[in-house]
Amino acid sequence: MxxxxxxxxxxxxxxxxxxxxxxxxxxxxxxxxxxxxxxxxxxxxxxxxxxxxxxxxxxxxxxxxxxxxxxxxxxxxxxxxxxxxYIPGSNLVDVLQKEGKITEKVLIKWTFELLDALDYLHGRNPPVIYRDLKPSNLIVDDTGRLRLVDFGTARLHREGKSEDTIYIGTQGYAAPEQYGNGRSDQRTDLFSLGMTLVHLATGIHPLKTGEGSIRVLLKNSGISKGFSKFILGLTEPEPAKRFQDAQTALKALNNIAGSKRLIFKRNIKTQASMFRGVIGITSYLPGSGATTLCLALGRYLAKAGKKTVLIELNNSGDFSRLEEILDDLGELKIRRENSFEAGEIVFYPGMSDCSEISRKGVDIVILDLGHLNNEHKLRELNRTDIKLVLCPRVPWKYSIFLEYDGGIKSQTKDEWIFVADTSDDFDKQMLNKNIKHLVSYSLPKNPYYFTEEERKNTERFFKEICSIAEARHN
Missing domain, CATH: 3.30.200.20 (Phosphorylase Kinase; domain 1)
Structure with missing residues (x-):
């Protein structure tokens, strides 16, 4: 080449x-x-x-x-x-060399993210076992997010197999069963996660820690007793003595870090102003206002100085009709083959796939997923940083909505934020009985032209969803 x-x-x-x-x-x-x-x-x-x-x-x-x-x-x-x-950024080996060992606060945040990814992989049918988790396979991207790369050693976990056919892994991070003494399973990845945390917390490669000294090294590096005990629970040599799955480990970590979950709420304004990422907006039922909410958020963020892109990942044709209206009003700035620009927002109408749209120079991407009626939309929603699901705008559809909600299974569902376009206390009470993270927001009559009251309402709403999303990620 x-x-x-x-x-x-x-x-x-x-x-x-x-x-x-x-x-x-x-x-x-x-x-x-x-x-x-x-x-x-x-x-x-x-x-x-x-x-x-x-x-x-x-x-x-x-x-x-x-x-x-x-x-x-x-x-x-x-x-x-x-x-x-292409994930621009630094792998954690380089981060260690440049910045030294990682603080416990950052490690806990990364551990939540890694356990969420492992829970997703292990929850596949059949489960995917990564088998080579280590600092060099982890990248902090240019938005500050941790990414897991290099699936060259990942394998599907098949029942009935007594041991791995070959040793795969990296010395120091690989679990004992990867050396031919047993079979890799979910607990193998948890061991590698633990050894990765040891390296990041102490700055010392696991091969150089010596027998029985991990607890002392963690203590000397300032790691709390609770988090140290958690790491030791990951690194038990015998699989039966480790955490048995990522969900169990997540619950244990939640108990350690529970008090830290409130930190973000004291800094909502700062954190909301710093947000860069992807917001996904969908609804279970058609006509619930997903496009209106996309436009309202996009308009607010663009006015706040954020470089904002709106992608219509559905076949409603709403963005194309909006393009004609904005052209008639003299608001259209640029027309391209697959996009147009108006009001400091770049719009992509009727896209079937957003993976090839450039993120260069973009602060926030908003996906208009429309009605959540297929697996492709669900996958795209799961990939977003903030996941919004609109409730129906009339109470007689709540029972249909809740029935639909009960049938949807997703690894990230606990991160979904439900939005109710209502100020009625009875309506909110009905929804709150069955839904976590319910936020009320009155959709503007014309999302492209805000009143000052609507702008303030949208600002409040954006800060609130950032707060909820950050609490889930920290």
Missing amino acids: NIGEILDNKYKIIGSLGQGGTARVFLVENIVLNNYWALKVLSKDSPWISYQLEEVDILKSLSHPMLPRIADLFGDNDNYFIVMD
């Missing part, structure tokens, strides 16, 4: 991102859409090609904010080419 070479008529090689024993990775630019991706090159002659293709199959089926996505797959006579998320 040469710098400047163009593959598949659209991917221009910008530079090398790295090379391992079985694959090369390049930074490429999609010259059609003007955005950047990581391109993994797999030789068809590699003795490991079957394992590498299994990695591709696993990633294609996953949808979680911490995990990389596969956007494209093609090949030639010699190689397979996998186009994946």
Whole structure:
């Protein structure tokens, strides 16, 4: 591969991102859409090609904010080419070298995020076992979010298999059962997480800790007794003595960190003003006001100086009709092939996939998912940072709404924030009986032209949803 070479008529090689024993990775630019991706090159002659293709199959089926996505797959006579998320940032080995050991507060936040990702992977059918969790496979991206990369050793967990066929993992982080003494399962990943936390907390590689000294090292590094006990519960050599699954570990961590959950609420204004990420908006029933809420939030955020993009990830045609109205009103600034700009907002009408839309220079992306009526929309909602679900606007539809809610299963459902367009106490009481995180918000009559009262109401609403979302992530 040469710098400047163009593959598949659209991917221009910008530079090398790295090379391992079985694959090369390049930074490429999609010259059609003007955005950047990581391109993994797999030789068809590699003795490991079957394992590498299994990695591709696993990633294609996953949808979680911490995990990389596969956007494209093609090949030639010699190689397979996998186009994946390019995640700019620093891996945690580099962070350790530059900044030293990580504080307990940051470690607890990252542990929540990693356990959530592991719970998602282990909850698949069959479960996905990552098997190589370590600092070099964790990246802090340019938004400050932790991302898990390199699924080259991940495997589907099959019942009835007494031991792994080969040892896979990294010394110091790998669980004892990965050395051929047993079978990798969910507890294997929890052991690796524990050893990763030991390294990050102490700055000392697990291979150099010595027998029986982890507790002392954690204490000397200023780790609290409670969090130290939690880490030791992850790193038990015998799988039966460890936390048995990510959910159990999450509950234990919640008990340790419960008092820290209130920190964000004392800084709502600051944190809301700092928010950068993706907001997903949907409803269970059509006509509940998802597009109106998208426009209201988008307009408010753009007026507040945020570079905002609205993506219509449904086939309602509302954005195209809005485009014509804004053109008639003289508000339309720019028209492009698949987008238009008006009122400091970039709109993408009728998109079936948002993975190739550039995030360069963008502060906030708002997804208008419309009616939540298929798995694709559910996956996209799960990937967002703030997940909003609108309740029906009339009380006689509440029973249908609640019945629909009971049938939806999602790994991130506890993060969903439900929005009720009502100020009626009785309506809110009816919904509150069955729903967590209910927020009331009166949708503006015209979301494109706010009154001052509507602007203040939207500001309050945005701060409130940021507060709830941050409490879930911390």
